Every structure is written in structure tokens, then in C-alpha cells.
Amino acid sequence: MNDMTLLERSVEQTEIKISAQDVQVWYGEKHAIKDVNVDLLDKTVTAFIGPSGCGKSTFLRCLNRMNDTIESCRVGGRIALDGEDIYDRRVDPVQLRARVGMVFQKPNPFPKSIYDNVAYGPRIHGLARNRAELDEIVEKSLRGAALWNEVKDRLGEPGTGLSGGQQQRLCIARAVATQPEVLLMDEPCSALDPIATSQVEELIDQLRAEFSVVIVTHSMQQAARVSQKTAFFHLGNLVEYGNTDDIFTNPRDPRTESYISGRIG
Amino acid sequence: MSDATIEGAPRATQPKSSLLVADPHTRRRHAAEARFRAYGLGAIVISMVMLVVLLFTILTGGIGAFRQTYLEIPVTLEDAQLDKNGNRDPADLGKVLTLTYGKLLQQSLEKVVADKGIAIADLSAKDLSGLISKEAPARLRDQVLANPDLIGQTITARVLVNGRIDGYYKGRVTMDSALRDANTSPAQLQLADALKAQGMLATKWNWSFLTSPDASDQRPEAAGVGIAILGSLYMMLVVLVLAVPIGVAASIYLEEFAPKNRWTDIIEVNISNLAAVPSIVFGILGLAAFINFGGLPQSAPIVGGLVLTLMTLPTIIIATRAALKAVPPSIRDAALGVGASRMQSVFHHVLPLAMPGILTGTIIGMAQALGETAPLLLIGMVAFVKNFPSAPPEGLFEPASALPVQVYNWTQRADPAFIERASGAIIVLLVFLLCMNVLAILLRRRFERRW
Ligand SMILES: Nc1ncnc2c1ncn2[C@@H]1O[C@H](COP(=O)(O)OP(=O)(O)OP(=O)(O)O)[C@@H](O)[C@H]1O
Ligand SMILES: [Mg+2]
Numbered sequence: 001m002n003d004m005t006l007l008e009r010s011v012e013q014t015e016i017k018i019s020a021q022d023v024q025v026w027y028g029e030k031h032a033i034k035d036v037n038v039d040l041l042d043k044t045v046t047a048f049i050g051p052s053g054c055g056k057s058t059f060l061r062c063l064n065r066m067n068d069t070i071e072s073c074r075v076g077g078r079i080a081l082d083g084e085d086i087y088d089r090r091v092d093p094v095q096l097r098a099r100v101g102m103v104f105q106k107p108n109p110f111p112k113s114i115y116d117n118v119a120y121g122p123r124i125h126g127l128a129r130n131r132a133e134l135d136e137i138v139e140k141s142l143r144g145a146a147l148w149n150e151v152k153d154r155l156g157e158p159g160t161g162l163s164g165g166q167q168q169r170l171c172i173a174r175a176v177a178t179q180p181e182v183l184l185m186d187e188p189c190s191a192l193d194p195i196a197t198s199q200v201e202e203l204i205d206q207l208r209a210e211f212s213v214v215i216v217t218h219s220m221q222q223a224a225r226v227s228q229k230t231a232f233f234h235l236g237n238l239v240e241y242g243n244t245d246d247i248f249t250n251p252r253d254p255r256t257e258s259y260i261s262g263r264i265g
Numbered sequence: 266m267s268d269a270t271i272e273g274a275p276r277a278t279q280p281k282s283s284l285l286v287a288d289p290h291t292r293r294r295h296a297a298e299a300r301f302r303a304y305g306l307g308a309i310v311i312s313m314v315m316l317v318v319l320l321f322t323i324l325t326g327g328i329g330a331f332r333q334t335y336l337e338i339p340v341t342l343e344d345a346q347l348d349k350n351g352n353r354d355p356a357d358l359g360k361v362l363t364l365t366y367g368k369l370l371q372q373s374l375e376k377v378v379a380d381k382g383i384a385i386a387d388l389s390a391k392d393l394s395g396l397i398s399k400e401a402p403a404r405l406r407d408q409v410l411a412n413p414d415l416i417g418q419t420i421t422a423r424v425l426v427n428g429r430i431d432g433y434y435k436g437r438v439t440m441d442s443a444l445r446d447a448n449t450s451p452a453q454l455q456l457a458d459a460l461k462a463q464g465m466l467a468t469k470w471n472w473s474f475l476t477s478p479d480a481s482d483q484r485p486e487a488a489g490v491g492i493a494i495l496g497s498l499y500m501m502l503v504v505l506v507l508a509v510p511i512g513v514a515a516s517i518y519l520e521e522f523a524p525k526n527r528w529t530d531i532i533e534v535n536i537s538n539l540a541a542v543p544s545i546v547f548g549i550l551g552l553a554a555f556i557n558f559g560g561l562p563q564s565a566p567i568v569g570g571l572v573l574t575l576m577t578l579p580t581i582i583i584a585t586r587a588a589l590k591a592v593p594p595s596i597r598d599a600a601l602g603v604g605a606s607r608m609q610s611v612f613h614h615v616l617p618l619a620m621p622g623i624l625t626g627t628i629i630g631m632a633q634a635l636g637e638t639a640p641l642l643l644i645g646m647v648a649f650v651k652n653f654p655s656a657p658p659e660g661l662f663e664p665a666s667a668l669p670v671q672v673y674n675w676t677q678r679a680d681p682a683f684i685e686r687a688s689g690a691i692i693v694l695l696v697f698l699l700c701m702n703v704l705a706i707l708l709r710r711r712f713e714r715r716w
Binding site for chain 2: 102
């Protein structure tokens, strides 16, 4: 993919999809996220970058309440999806997660067939009325994840039998199949080769037409290639958030600059 | 890397050793490993030898219980004795006592001995009648009552012989021991030999050991494990129906849903403690709770099953929780991540993966319950039961025995013939266990298609 075309693309979208205000996260006594304020735009790819352990995954997991599953984790502040507080006590996290999908850092396909992996989400949410529709969703999702050609002849085989990179793309297909509004991806390409990586990046760019995508990445190039907005985290703080072009060409904070140029990390 | 050259530098100054010769450090490590392997192998050999010795003694001791000596003689079922009115009225036939049939058998045997010209010195009348088991007349009576048409005919009756004679053909009784034995005599053994020579007495495979009920002290030859098998089966049924669903549900709740706080900690500690409580304590609990307080009948499989359920629950819960814990959390995350509820993530993904472990735990628990004796003694399952319990559910409330209790019971009796029976019952118990284990392995295979 050509870097220049992506960089030149301006951010047309201004509608706010997720709005976070004064978000705090504690793991027991450890204050992992401090006073994060950020507005994530609809139909936009936002990249989270920052050194290891700075809280990127933690913040990402706040956005679909996956942190609820961690006993010691407490979240403060307000996070709103389309203006509705997702930590309101009336919100069912299950319903939220159907709208805010997630791809994890480590590929974690179900120990079921490839088909069942992708079909699971649509099945439990009742997205397909019959087998033909389900087949269609599965094919579309697998194509979207650039996996269709590799697995179309063995959809009945176990998903865990695929290679690491294929597994990750399967997980992406699984997340896409539920047709979420926001897709959270935690280092989705850390197990992929350059070709698969560029396929996934292309996919992310396509997904932007329908969803808003948040991607955590350790690769500056990847952030520059796929995202329109970039957020830089450091030690639990959101240091800088802005247009990707600006962050990479003209960072305002010295910490951002030194991270981007490879001096912290 | 530049580090590598710096690290490597001091090494270059040391004298080079050959890779073909092991240095002392490597030799020591090899010796340690070889020793450890030898210990392991030794442990396995010792346990295999133990197992073989155990199986050998039980099989050689118990296989005899599956063979039984029978006398086959013609018996004329005379109208005059069995049906005086000649109308085959079941009520009248029922009035004829076992004693009459005993006499009939005795006369038939005397006739055979006279007809065949068998002459044995010192053969007393008691020796002659004592050849036939005390159980035999009752069986003949049952046969006639079941089929009154036989009256008036001469049938070839299959008559159970005395346990001593049976023991003689299994090597338990010899001419020498018979001399000192009040219950038999050398003359009686000679008579048996003579009948055997005539082809009228033979030791044959004996299914009735598996189907007949227990018998009294004087009739080891008639004792079987039928009721014990049924009782054990009924109790396993109760355990399966109660312990498995309750145990699995409790573990799923504790592992996947319950908040982790002081209360669940207390519950967890208590479950672990319960698993270590001696089984006889559960027997006392069962006696107090189910029989004295709950008013359930004594000796009934339902009470035994309930007690064994209490005993098995901790085992099943601990095993199931361990199996659930072993499922990688990433699977739960994956399910929750696509918007599955807790319940869906557990039932669609976690439980199938944990199934092999759950099955193993369950079967271990059930096998433990099957072999348990002590608690059953306390709730009266050791009573002498002569009538088969009916089919469940009513049968669960009728008196029955259990295999391990039957073994215990028989080993308490005076007649050495019961030792053979006890070993036979142990064989049945082992076969039971083997079947359960095979079932467990088959089920596990089915679920273990780990994809
Ligand atoms: N389950 C947990 N319990 C306690 N502390 C945690 C837990 N998960 C993360 N932390 C802590 O929170 C901080 C942020 O972790 P997080 O996983 O969000 O970092 P990250 O930015 O995603 O790092 P990486 O790039 O290595 O994935 C770390 O200091 C980590 O030790
Ligand atoms: Mg992370």
C-alpha cells in the first residue's frame, strides 16, 4: 500500500462515536489510566500508540467493558457511546459488546470449525434467518479478513489448526461477522507476516466505511498507514491526541516526539 | 551484536575441551538423570507386580464361585405326595412343604444308589441325605410350582450338592480334612466320586452365582450376588441422577459466576474438607438424617444412594472446578468479545472443553462410591436380604444389599466356602469398575476431539 495516499487523505468525519471523559482505571491499588479525555470519531481509524505497559490495552478494554471480567479492575469517569453512558447501571455489557466488537492481541479462535467460529456471533445475535444467509455472512466476513481463498475448501476444519496469522485473521472475521459499530483491535498484526499485515491493513481501511475502528499498535509505520487519528499514551496518561499526520510530522509534546523517533519505548 | 564478542572474549582464553568427551559436570547430570529413571522404572515395576499378584489371588480364589457342582438324577414327581386331590390347584400345591420335596429327593438318590449298585463301606443315612444341599428341595419346589404339569412325570432334576462336596472338587476339601469334619465324611466323598463316575455328578459353569440371592450360613453353595448387584446398580443410579447434576452445577456456579469474596472462600475450604471426611462419618449422618429424621426405610438403596451422593459430591465438585480452571481464559474473552453472555460463553465454549476432565472426576467419584462399605454398614445394608427388590422407583425403597457389603458379610462367615464366594463377588465388583472406566474412556474420547 502506498503510504502517501493514506497520509494525504483528510479526516472528513466529525461525528463523535465514543466520548471518554476523565477516565480512570485502577487494578487494585495500581492506577493504570489517569484522567483520559478523548473523543473517537465515527467512521475513522484511530491508532493508540505508546510504550509497553502504558495502558493502551487497558483503555481499549474499557471501551467495551471487557475489564468487567477482571476482578480487581475499577473504572471511573464517563465513557459514552452515541451519547449514552456505557457504564450506566442499566447497560447490559452483552448488548454493548455486540455493538463494540473486539480482536485480541493473541489469536483466540474457538476450538470449533472455521465456519462455526465465524458463524457464532451471527447465530447468538440472530443476524441470519436461514442457512443461506449465514453462509453469506461467513463468506463475506472471511473475504473481508482476507482469509476466504485460503480456507474456502476446508470450512469444516478446526480453527485452531490454522497458522498463527490465519488464526488472527479468523478472529477478525469473527469480530466483523457480528456487524459491530465499533471494532477494537489490540495489536491485531503482531503475529502476521508483512503480506497478511498489509491485507489486514487494507481490510481496516475498508471497514472504516462502515465502522469506527480503534487499533493498538507498536508499529509507527502501521499507525501512519492506516489511521486518521492517533493517540499517544505514556504511563497511563493520554499525552497527545490528534490527526495522524500532525502527530507524526509535527508532535507538540516532547515525549511524543522522542517516542516516535525511537528514544523511549 | 557487539555484546556477543565481549562475552565470548574470556572464553577464548580457556583451554578448549573436546565435545567428544563429557566433562565432569555433564557426567554428574547424566548420572542423576539415569538414577531418576531407574527409580521411576522401579516404582512402575513394583506396582505392576503388586497388581498382578492381586489379580492372580483374586482370580484363582474367586473363579471357583462361578463353577458349581450339580447332581443330575431322575426324580419321579408323584401325585400322591405332591397333589393329593389331583386337581393341580395352585393353592393346594402351595401347601406342600419343602420338607416333602426333600424326602422326594432323598428317596430318588437312594433309588439311584441302589439301582446302580453303588456300595460304599460306612455310608450312613445322614451321609447320603447330606450329599444334597439344603437349598435343593426349595429350588425343586419352585420349579414344580412354576410348572405344575411336571407332577406325575419323571424328570431329570438338577440338584445342588452340599458345599463340602463342591469344595472337594475344587480342592478345598480332601479325604483327610473330611475325616475331621463333622459336616462330611470320607464315605460321602467316595459316594460323590462314584456318582461322578456314573456321569451323574459334575462341576459346571454356574451363572446362578450372578442371579441368586444371598443364602444362610449352612448353604454357601446357594449363595449369589444377584441382590447385591441390583442394590449397587440402584445406588449408582441414585448417585448418577443426584450427584452429577448437583456437583457440576455447583462447580460451574462457583467457578464462573460466584463473586470471589469471604463467603465463597469459606465454601471452598469446606468443600475441600468434606472431601477428606472419613466415609463412615457420612454413614452416621445418613443414619441420623435420612433414616431417623427423614423416615426413609433401612437397608434401602435410596438411603445408600443419598449417603454415597453426599460422599461423592466434594470429589465431583473439586474435579469439575479443576477442569473448568484449566480452560484458557482467552476462550472466555473470545466469547464475551463477540457479545455472548456469561452463560453462553460457559455452555457453548467452556463446558465442552472441560468435559473430559469433568467426566474423569465424575467416574472417579462414582467408582469410589461403588466400592464404599463403611457408610452402608451403618444404614443397615448389611442385613440378610432374600427377596429381590422390584424395579425402580419402588425398588429403591425396598431392602437390598450392595457388592462391597456382601463381600464384607461373606468374609465374616465361618464356612470356608464363603471365602470363595467373597472372592467371586470381588471379581464382579472389579468387572463393574472396569466397565465404568471403559465407559469413561469412551466418553472422554468422544469429547476430546480438541479440534
Ligand atoms: N489484569 C491486570 N491486573 C493488574 N494489573 C494489570 C492487569 N492488566 C494490566 N495491568 C497493568 O496495567 C498497566 C497497563 O497495562 P496494559 O496491558 O494496558 O499495557 P499496554 O499498553 O497494552 O502494554 P503492551 O503494549 O505491552 O500490550 C501495566 O502496568 C500492567 O502491569
Ligand atoms: Mg497490550
